[in-house]
Amino acid sequence: MDINFTLVAQAIAFFVLIVFTMKFVWPPLLNAIETRQKEIADGLAAGEKGRAELEQSSKRASEALTEAKVKASEILALAEKRATQIVEDAKGTAKVEGDRIITGAKAEIEQEINRAKEGLRQQVSTLAIAGAEKILRKEIDAKAHAEILTAIAKEL
Amino acid sequence: MATEHALTPSGYIEHHLSFNSLSIGDGSFWTIHVDTLVMSVALGMIAMGLIWLVSRGATAGVPTKRQAFMELVFDFVDDQVKNIYHGNRHTFIAPAALTVFIWVFMMNAMDFLPIDIVAKYIVEPIGGEHTFWRSVPTSDINTTFALALTVWFLMIFFAIKSKGLGGWIHELFCSPFGTNPLIWPANFLFNLIEYVSKPLSHSLRLFGNMYAGEVIFLLLGLWAATGVTGTIAGAILGAGWSIFHILIVALQAFIFMMLTVVYLAMAQESH
Numbered sequence: 001m002d003i004n005f006t007l008v009a010q011a012i013a014f015f016v017l018i019v020f021t022m023k024f025v026w027p028p029l030l031n032a033i034e035t036r037q038k039e040i041a042d043g044l045a046a047g048e049k050g051r052a053e054l055e056q057s058s059k060r061a062s063e064a065l066t067e068a069k070v071k072a073s074e075i076l077a078l079a080e081k082r083a084t085q086i087v088e089d090a091k092g093t094a095k096v097e098g099d100r101i102i103t104g105a106k107a108e109i110e111q112e113i114n115r116a117k118e119g120l121r122q123q124v125s126t127l128a129i130a131g132a133e134k135i136l137r138k139e140i141d142a143k144a145h146a147e148i149l150t151a152i153a154k155e156l
Numbered sequence: 157m158a159t160e161h162a163l164t165p166s167g168y169i170e171h172h173l174s175f176n177s178l179s180i181g182d183g184s185f186w187t188i189h190v191d192t193l194v195m196s197v198a199l200g201m202i203a204m205g206l207i208w209l210v211s212r213g214a215t216a217g218v219p220t221k222r223q224a225f226m227e228l229v230f231d232f233v234d235d236q237v238k239n240i241y242h243g244n245r246h247t248f249i250a251p252a253a254l255t256v257f258i259w260v261f262m263m264n265a266m267d268f269l270p271i272d273i274v275a276k277y278i279v280e281p282i283g284g285e286h287t288f289w290r291s292v293p294t295s296d297i298n299t300t301f302a303l304a305l306t307v308w309f310l311m312i313f314f315a316i317k318s319k320g321l322g323g324w325i326h327e328l329f330c331s332p333f334g335t336n337p338l339i340w341p342a343n344f345l346f347n348l349i350e351y352v353s354k355p356l357s358h359s360l361r362l363f364g365n366m367y368a369g370e371v372i373f374l375l376l377g378l379w380a381a382t383g384v385t386g387t388i389a390g391a392i393l394g395a396g397w398s399i400f401h402i403l404i405v406a407l408q409a410f411i412f413m414m415l416t417v418v419y420l421a422m423a424q425e426s427h
Contacts, residue, residue: 003297003301006192006296011305011306014303020208025254026211029210
């Protein structure tokens with residue numbers, strides 16, 4: 001139990017050790033730990049941010065998909081309607097055209113009939129005249145009765 | 157040292173409780189305990205040097221196992237200090253606490269070494285036969301008093317630094333009972349007792365624990381010298397005491413550190 005100079009020496013050693021730790025040991029360890037803590041916190045925050053962004057963009061993508069689907073079905077409906085319309089139009093046009101053709105054909109037929117009738121009539125008149133001529137040749141002078149004959153031919 | 161002639165139990169104990177003293181002047185004060193000083197300084201240099209080596213290469217990235225261990229110790233000390241002291245602990249108190257913890261732990265841990273191993277295999281080849289050598293520096297009252305008194309001076313230094321000299325003196329006379337001049341003596345007496353008891357309890361707690369631990373090891377060693385039965389019993393009990401001592405070594409280092417932090421933190425608080 002003797003207190004002696006060892007005490008002073010130990011106190012000096014103690015103080016030197018504290019100063020050494022304070023200057024050279026504590027700061028680098030503290031720095032390393034705090035830097036790492038900050039890095040981990042930053043990393044976690046970035047991960048969280050990325051996750052939120054991913055969620056948002058996938059939501060956006062599904063929204064766009066839905067929109068595109070709606071638009072596509074709209075376009076499809078429109079196209080169908082248009083197709084029907086075109087078919088209807090074509091039907092109408094074809095009917096009109098057909099009617100026109102039929103009318104034309106009918107008119108032509110009428111014309112043809114008339115022409116045939118005319119031809120026949122002329123032939124009949126010529127024939128009648130020829131018959132009458134043959135009959136009247138002897139009695140009637142052609143020049144004298146030409147007027148009457150022409151009038152008859154016209155009446156026919 | 158079992159071969160020493162005319163060996164008596166009291167002689168054995170006395171031998172192992174004697175310091176390797178070196179007189180550096182007249183009077184009993186001017187003596188140095190070479191064993192205490194060499195052991196403590198060597199341990200301090202080894203321990204703090206190792207930590208320094210690790211912390212010098214400390215990286216903020218993935219730590220090596222060595223660095224992870226040091227960070228574990230660092231975090232343990234830092235957490236304790238954080239709970240007690242609410243100022244900027246990184247400038248002084250936390251590094252001081254780390255130093256105290258590691259150093260005291262290392263010095264206490266010398267108790268695990270067999271009693272004579274340092275004397276027999278390191279000191280005697282240098283210093284000759286029967287050199288006195290106590291390898292546990294904390295079982296020397298000088299060491300524990302040195303630590304406690306250093307903390308005591310730091311305590312007063314920080315008290316004056318944070319409150320000013322006037323504030324500190326004011327507190328000596330006006331706390332804890334009040335500012336009435338009639339109770340100044342009572343206040344002063346109270347503070348005086350506190351200032352005396354702090355370093356005493358601080359140092360004697362550690363000293364008592366380590367000294368008692370060492371004496372028990374010596375007694376077990378003494379028993380081991382009495383014959384086969386004593387050797388077996390001494391070995392078993394010695395192993396048991398060593399295992400229990402692991403707790404004491406760590407616990408006393410922890411308590412010493414905590415008290416250091418508490419005293420230094422209290423000094424900076426105003427009452």
